[in-house]
Every structure is written in C-alpha cells, then in structure tokens.
Amino acid sequence: MKHIKAGSTYVIRLDRGEKVVETLTRFCEKRKVRSAFFQGIGTCRRAELGFFLMDKGRYKFRKVPGDQEITSLMGNVSLLGGKPFVHAHIVISGPDFLARGGHLKEAEVLATCEIVLTPLSRSLTRTYSRSTGLKPLDF
Amino acid sequence: MKHIKAGSTYVIRLDRGEKVVETLTRFCEKRKVRSAFFQGIGTCRRAELGFFLMDKGRYKFRKVPGDQEITSLMGNVSLLGGKPFVHAHIVISGPDFLARGGHLKEAEVLATCEIVLTPLSRSLTRTYSRSTGLKPLDF
C-alpha cells in the first residue's frame, strides 16, 4: 500500500495480495483518519460479500470465486469503539461481465486498487446495537 | 433522517422507512442546496428502477421485490423549475448477490442509508424538454 496526499485528499494504491478493508482500516489508524468517504476501482479475488438479514440481525456472507474487476467500491470511515471503522459496499464483475455486489466483508487485491479517500472535518462515530445487530452512525 | 455538516459537506443518515429520493429532495429544499453531488450505501426495499426508452421519451419502471443492499447510490442535485431535483442512479443486490441497477425512481430505506452530499459553489439547473422527455442540465 502506498499513498500520496493532495490537499486533504488521499490517493491510495493497494497492491497485489493486500486486503482491501484491513489495509484501509490500518491506513486510517496510522494517519488518524476519524471520518472520511471514499471511492475506488481495481481488481480483486477472494471477495466476500455480505447481505444483511434484517430479521436475524446479522449478515449472510458469500465468497465469490475467481478474479473480479472492482467496478465500484464506495464507503465511509467512522469511529467505532474509538477506532477507525471502514464501511464499504462493492460491485464486482467477473469474466462474464455480470455484476455482483453487497456489503464488503473483505477482498484481496489482484492487480491494483486505486482509492480516493476524502477526510471530513468532523468526526463520525458509530455504536453497535445488540438488539438490531446494526452499527448506525451516531447523529 | 439526520445529518451533520462537515465543512461544506453533509453526511446524511436515512432511517428505516424513509424514501431515499423524497427525503433527499426535502433535505435539499430545507437546506437550500441548489447543486450538489452525492454517493451513498445502505439497504433498502421497494426499490423502483427506471430504464429510459429513448424512442418513446419515457422511462420503463420496475419494482424490485425483497430486501436489497444499496451497493452504490450516485447522483446529483440541480434546480428544476426553481426547486431541488435529485437525479440518482442505483445499484442494488439481493440475497443472491446479483446486482441490478437503473435510474432510481424511489426506494425505501431498510436498515440505514449513509449518504455523503457535497454542495457545489454554483447552481445547476435543468429544463424539461417535451420533445425528448429528458431534463438535461442547462449548460
């Protein structure tokens, strides 16, 4: 993972084998990013997508096999329990060009992943709710 | 719907049962947002997608049944007839993780929807064209 800072905006390049959510989270910890939004494109494999089951208060996960284009990576950074929390949704497409998507649990970068992350001037925080299984933004 | 303002950027949390387009539009009316762009992620149901039929000058709409992840919500705000107009496209994915998408007519927030909306320093306006059925940006 490498990055440059342009004004307050970070351009981040994730490299082969790096995990998207884990690496972004570590980046935010290191740079003390407490709130941000981001977008990204790239390629990945071992993508694990989540679909939230409202009535069960938990995600159903599925690992998507094979290499995938990251056609859209979108999300935000906030603090959960005082630590940066990356909330990302992703759309991926394979060699059949069909798009799959969901909450991004994790994915491993294949060739590259190029993310533009814009920090916000005010902290965002979340709190986990045991009753719903959700971690809504505290507003 | 709740929001915070970070610099000139709004972070908006839509809550269960709120309609995405309607609530965003009302937010822009209230805050006098006349031009902006936004991105968002979340979950929804009762999504109604549109596909523009060029030769007929109108949308074909379809309601997508069931709960859906909002894997990408993207769009802009401009003035149409002097009032804020939200133009949004959406990609959603269900429990099979297949992605569907289109022009967003409306969707109802399920668990949460987190939108980052960045106002622009110049107004955008649109004008409806009866001949094409379109409402292009006036440039």
Place this chain on the structure above:
Amino acid sequence: MKHIKAGSTYVIRLDRGEKVVETLTRFCEKRKVRSAFFQGIGTCRRAELGFFLMDKGRYKFRKVPGDQEITSLMGNVSLLGGKPFVHAHIVISGPDFLARGGHLKEAEVLATCEIVLTPLSRSLTRTYSRSTGLKPLDF
C-alpha cells in the same frame, strides 16, 4: 460536451453520440487536468467492457449490445507518458435491469451523461509495465 466549473470542481455534461473515455480525455488535455477523480451517471450504448486477464497481462473485451443506463461511472485521471489518462470502471444496466460491469474501454452517450470531476492538487502519474501489462500509479 459542455461543462461548468464550480470552485475547482467540474460538472461535465456529455451529449448524444459522444464517447465517454475519449471526450473526458480530450477535456482533461484541453483544461490541463493532470490528476482528478470522478463519478458519473447517464445512459449509453455501444459499451465495451474489459476484464483483466492477470496471467495473460491483457484485457478480454466485450461489447454489450443495446441501450444501457450508466448506473455508476467511477474513476480517476493521471498522466501516462505526459498525457492525461482516464481510468474508468462502469456499471451499466439494460431493460432487464440486470447490472453488468467492468473496466470501461469505451461507451457512446445515448441521452446524456453527467460527470462530476474533482481535480487533485498534486499530479498523478502512471508507467506502463511491459512485463505485467499494467499501468500502475507511480507512488
């Protein structure tokens, strides 16, 4: 193609028949945009999508027939060989509302395409690697 500048941000309207990548590239050349990120929505046809074959170091391309909503256009601008290079990924959806996606080789605007392009205050550059077939950002 028409645009307005709001602060440092460009709002670009591509019109019927214009090629997305080609027109954006020419725009960046003309305006001397050397690094930026963008998002866009619209409609297109003659979309040609790419899927990167890692082991072959090249893209597999497919032309998607028919009119399509551009449900998400996302990417960045950098310099490659001293010239603006547009790296875009796209998600499109047809009259069946199923989403397809990939690296965007090219697409022709159908009704309109509305792009928000935010220049960055530092140049981004890429270098082509003959061994991998990739053009990673130089960091």
